[in-house]
Amino acid sequence: MTTATPTFAFTEPAPYWQSGVDDTLQCVSVHDETHDVRTFTFRAVPARRFAYLPGQFLTLELEIDGATVNRCYTMSSSPTRPDTVTITVKRVPGGQVSNWLHDNLQPGMKISVLGPSGEFSFAHAxxxxxxxxxxxxxxxxxxxxxxxxxxxxxxxxxxFVHSARSPADLIFRHELVQLARARNGFRQAAIVQSRHPEPEWHGLEGFLDLPALERLVPDFRQRAVYCCGPAPYMTAVRALLQAAGFDMALYHEESFNFAELTSAAAPEPDVATACDGEGEGGFDVRFAKLGDVVHTKPGQTILAAAQQQGLRVPSSCSKGLCGTCKTKLLEGKVDMKHGGGIRQREIDQGWILPCCSVPLTPVVLDR
Incomplete structure (x- = not known):
């Protein structure tokens, strides 16, 4: 573990971080969780306290090989410890951002971020x-x-039931055990595909299936389920729960596999519709909280117009797939052709994805 030399003193409590205004984090420590997973701890510059919902993420803006790259990482830290935030990153073979972070990010370095953002949190239900x-x-x-x-x-x-390839790949292994010892209402278990290189492993071996789940959590049908992992894993979990008669209204999931997301093609906005009638000259888009106004060209998405005119808006996939840019439409109408990054109930409540929304009228957004 490496740490930066402290450059601050304890004084009055710092003001709270304001998303859209504050944007700079400084790395203060780097800690190896496993052989290919590292936790990076940050403080705000200037000093700020962080208020967010457990489960939310930050969008990192990194300069890599001369280009700006955005990537979302869930905070592994808790808002109950508001002076720092952490992200925990697995090195992915060929992964542009994860490899850059592992190879380059050191205590003392500063990065730009957007957020916190995200809807995956038990706080909502x-x-x-x-x-x-x-x-x-x-x-x-x-x-x-x-x-x-x-x-x-x-x-x-x-x-809490966590699955990993081997005991050596168990992230937060010891902390979860300690949490279970300290809190009577917290239970944890791990399932590994192979016990190698730890032959004395006494936990479950194999994959999560219904017999294993019923053994570990007999009353799982009466619990709210929060699930996150690779897409095949979550697909298997959904199938398992559905087959077990679980009420899927109690199921919540999250995934940030942007390498897959950005390789998929999202439908383009309907330019003809967007350019009909009085829309021939484009429309103004006002960001209510930021106080900025941008003008979209005919057929241009809100995100593209904002970025072209120098406004920093949270985004990642830019194809309507990840939901990073999600915001509330306060006034106006848009033509949105998304790729699955927003739920129908959210659309019904007035939410849109600026990355795949073309204004049909002047628009006001809650951002």
Whole structure:
């Protein structure tokens, strides 16, 4: 573990971080969780306290090989410890951003970020009992939730089941064990595909299936489930729960595999529709909280216009797939052709994705 030399003193509490205004983090420590997973801890510059929901993410803006690259990483830290935030990153073979972070980011370095953002948090639907299911680096948002619940005290009933390739790949292994020892209402278990290189492993071996889940969490049907991991893992979990008669209204999932997302093609906005009638000259888009106004060209998405005119808006896939740029439409109409990054109920509530929305009228956004 490496750390930066402290350059601050404890004085009055710092003001809170303002998304859209504050944007600079300084790395203060780097800690190896496993052979290919590292946790990076940051403080704000200037000093700020962080308020966010457990499970939310930050969008990193990095300069890599002369280009600006955006990537979302869930915070593994808890908002109950507001002076720093952490992200926990697995090195992915061929992964542009994860490899850059592992190879380059050191204590003292500064990066630009947007957020926090995201809807994956138990705070949106509090329950009496939770089941956290994760695989690989998908553990990060659920670790944030676990840390928050552990810090807040009071009654808790959490069962946490994490899947990994081997015991050596178990992220936060010892901390989860310690949390379970410290809190009576917290249980944890791990399942590994292979016990190598730890032949004395006494936990479950194989893959999460219904017999294993019923053995570990007999009352899982009465719990709110939060799931995060690789897409095949979450597909298998959904199938498992559905086959078990689980009420899928209690199921929540999150995934940030942007390498796959950005390789998929999202539908283009309907330029003909956007350019009809009085839209021939484009429309103004006002960002209510930021106070900025941009003008879209005919057929141009809101995000493209904002970026072209120098406005920094949270985004990642830019194809309507990841939901990073999601915001509320306060006034006006848009033509949105998304690729799955927004739920129908969110659309019904007035949410849009600027990356794939073309204004049909002047627009006001809640951002």
């Amino acid at each position: 509090p329950a009496d009992r939770y089941l956290f299911l994760s695989a690989g680096s998908g553990i990060t948002p659920l670790m944030s939730m676990s840390r928050a619940l552990g810090d807040l005290g009071g009654s808790m009933d959490v069962a």
